[in-house]
């Protein structure tokens with residue numbers, strides 16, 4: 001058994017956990033962040049990446065709206081390479097209550113969100129694909145945010161400041177000394193166990209926070225709400241398009257890189273189903289027909305993937321009835337709440353309020369640990385966002401390298417592109433043509449960005465995220481993976497198979513049109529040509545270790561009881 | 566002008582059919598819309614590789630009986646077993662005339678080594694393909710070198726070696742890994758690291774480079790007498806190149822099919838095209854049929870993208886447009902269709918029934934079995950339910966079989982196409 005000692009343990013490597021690790025590291029504390037899967041593999045990687053202006057909440061929830069606009073402005077400064085300042089539109093359809101438009105303008109004004117009414121002609125100029133029958137249009141400072149890049153940059157900073165990141169490592173128990181938690185037990189992919197001791201444990205496990213707190217014998221109640229989204233293979237809109245009505249299903253289309261995202265449905269699910277994330281055909285029909293009302297030609301655009309996430313909504317004060325669900329940020333001091341010292345839980349909130357959540361959590365942590373240091377995360381840019389590079393200088397620095405390669409690398413890694421696109425020609429050979437991922441970028445990610453498998457690599461670089469969904473680049477990625485020492489050659493083939501299975505999850509619900517063509521081709525290559533399915537004995541053994549349920553027996557019965565009612 | 570036989574789609578099926586018709590003096594044309602499956606394939610022709618449990622078939626012709634008994638809608642049930650054999654004899658003969666030997670192992674399947682080091686059963690392979698016979702040859706020498714071209718991103722020999730070593734036939738063989746390179750090639754304008762198999766094939770086709778390549782192979786293979794390379798040792802004159810290299814190095818040289826474009830498949834494609842054209846066939850490349858008109862249960866004419874509204878007419882038509890990714894079949898939001906004639910297809914309407922939940926499911930996926938339904942003569946049925954007598958269908962546009970899980974793609978393409986040609990020849994003669 002391994003043993004590590006540190007100041008603070010953070011459970012969960014979503015945006016929230018990553019943000020806390022960075023914040024505390026900047027205040028001089030050493031952290032060990034433990035993530036059971038990969039950075040941003042939970043809800044953080046399963047949303048539509050909207051950098052809210054706050055307008056969505058401006059009518060009903062002023063507090064959230066104000067939080068959003070404040071963070072919106074901060075993130076545009078400190079995380080510029082993770083953000084696209086697209087702007088957003090709220091459009092009223094003939095089916096919608098025209099009065100909402102006014103209410104929204106009022107609400108925005110009250111919350112301090114700049115909202116400008118524009119003519120319908122102007123809106124159609126901005127967004128030529130928009131439904132021409134709209135009744136009114138409003139411009140708001142919405143944007144988009146790349147959750148993978150954002151989390152990775154936070155982690156990178158924490159690491160560079162001395163913290164430790166353990167990915168693919170699951171917390172399986174807490175270590176107690178009387179009424180105080182002194183550490184956690186965890187287990188990694190290979191089945192190796194580690195004990196980590198610290199002065200404080202922070203539960204930032206999102207929707208899984210209920211499970212984690214149960215390990216410490218504490219009850220918190222999450223109310224899981226599943227949301228499904230659809231990615232279409234074309235950037236059909238350039239600004240975020242919202243429907244001007246109270247938030248509901250299928251009312252938003254968010255552009256992102258080369259694609260657009262249709263969001264979202266909302267469905268309460270029971271807690272024991274939070275890991276079975278599948279999108280059903282009915283949800284897809286809903287998303288398409290709702291999105292069609294905003295942008296009529298969506299249906300003629302190829303769908304790339306469908307996926308879903310579970311909103312980590314928390315019931316305040318442990319109420320079982322779910323009436324009092326907080327949509328805001330919930331910070332729980334378990335000493336105060338449950339008489340258990342040494343642990344705090346942070347939950348709720350949004351991707352774009354991750355920094356604020358981290359700040360609040362770190363403030364409480366410092367207070368408990370008697371550290372007097374102020375938060376500076378709103379002032380210091382993330383690695384990669386230090387300064388914006390002008391287009392011109394970019395071209396001068398990288399003569400001989402195709403502009404598209406420089407552009408994509410800059411886009412994904414900001415300033416760090418200097419450590420990726422070195423003069424060696426090998427570094428800029430393109431491995432994934434759809435997303436212009438180079439060998440240099442892959443090497444950098446494997447060596448510097450906590451990449452343990454090909455799915456992790458996809459999150460860091462976008463390899464295999466484009467229209468072909470990793471047809472050929474998956475194989476190349478696996479080959480390079482073992483070349484750069486990320487795995488043995490034999491393991492790299494298993495990782496390749498895992499990667500293709502993972503892609504399939506998102507592809508299979510949207511197989512119509514070109515989707516089936518790509519799927520057939522990929523199947524021919526990997527099964528017809530490579531005989532992939534004939535070599536899967538080893539892998540199942542590996543998987544079992546991590547999929548073992550950590551829910552204590554009583555937590556499970558509890559859920560069953562709830563269903564029975 | 567009216568053709569005797571107009572073939573839509575120039576893949577393995579279309580070309581086989583065309584060659585058979587043209588060699589019987591029929592006025593034959595093939596309209597082909599671009600790349601076909603051979604450009605991606607292993608370049609081996611499978612007949613039957615696996616049974617329904619996924620177990621390997623040793624004697625494919627024996628197994629065909631079981632296959633037909635279990636699935637009477639299978640294309641092989643319509644060609645008949647002798648028909649399969651006759652068609653393969655015919656096509657191997659044609660390949661031979663074009664300088665390509667397709668070998669089989671005394672009527673048994675043999676195994677070729679894949680990029681990932683797995684073994685795949687197949688029936689006919691080019692003699693240069695790295696197969697399990699190599700293990701026998703290696704017995705006396707016991708060293709095998711698996712080499713790559715330095716910087717080639719479409720092949721990783723370490724993976725081949727790692728899995729090959731797990732196989733009992735290779736486990737006691739010493740495997741040497743290495744790279745070959747051509748120093749003066751590093752100075753080219755193009756980034757060498759972006760080379761695909763075709764660019765490398767061109768290097769091998771340049772005669773003056775061969776001595777240097779031979780030196781490189783000798784250096785990298787560390788005393789092994791058997792050497793494998795990804796399949797890129799030339800397209801047109803690969804046989805000469807290979808024997809020259811074998812002579813210069815004193816080693817056996819084999820090829821492993823790698824990522825597309827498939828050099829092994831391109832050789833087959835070129836050979837068949839040549840054969841067809843030499844027989845007087847008309848090969849219309851880069852053209853697509855955009856619609857077909859059916860009247861009185863007969864195809865009246867087809868129109869093509871570049872011919873405007875001028876109809877193209879023929880006595881008989883053969884549809885060999887391939888499956889989904891070649892465009893022969895199309896998937897709608899909740900239906901499967903054949904886009905040119907709107908033929909009756911076998912397929913599910915409910916999308917969730919098209920696939921299995923794991924990509925590498927043992928049972929493969931239902932969509933691979935989707936396709937056009939035909940009667941026992943390969944005549945399809947129109948949308949209005951009537952058999953179309955002057956239209957035949959062959960190859961992967963057909964339903965009733967799963968080419969991947971059965972390991973039957975090439976065999977079905979050749980045998981069904983050949984059968985269609987025979988029918989057309991007979992009908993024209995009877996006319």
Ligand SMILES: Cc1cc2nc3c(=O)[nH]c(=O)nc-3n(C[C@H](O)[C@H](O)[C@H](O)COP(=O)(O)OP(=O)(O)OC[C@H]3O[C@@H](n4cnc5c(N)ncnc54)[C@H](O)[C@@H]3O)c2cc1C
Nearest residue numbers: 012014015016036042043044047050171206208227351352
């Ligand atoms: C459909 C949908 C759309 C959304 N859209 C937006 C949007 O557009 N904009 C926005 O700002 N927000 C959006 N959100 C909200 C946002 O995604 C989440 O609030 C945010 O990502 C939560 O981040 P987190 O770090 O708290 O949780 P998570 O990202 O879920 O992180 C928790 C991590 O803990 C890990 N973990 C769990 N158990 C253990 C254990 N035992 N040991 C170790 N690790 C463990 C998990 O693997 C996970 O990675 C959306 C949410 C949903 C569901």
Ligand SMILES: Cc1cc2nc3c(=O)[nH]c(=O)nc-3n(C[C@H](O)[C@H](O)[C@H](O)COP(=O)(O)OP(=O)(O)OC[C@H]3O[C@@H](n4cnc5c(N)ncnc54)[C@H](O)[C@@H]3O)c2cc1C
Nearest residue numbers: 574576577578598601602606611854887891960961974975
């Ligand atoms: C990656 C891969 C590996 C394979 N490996 C093997 C193997 O190892 N062994 C084996 O036996 N088989 C293998 N196969 C299968 C085998 O190659 C196919 O089953 C066979 O080649 C199918 O031939 P086809 O002529 O029916 O269709 P295709 O080869 O798909 O040809 C159809 C042609 O029709 C054209 N077309 C479509 N619509 C139109 C139109 N409207 N107008 C004009 N032209 C049109 C297309 O452009 C295409 O050129 C493999 C296939 C693939 C893709």
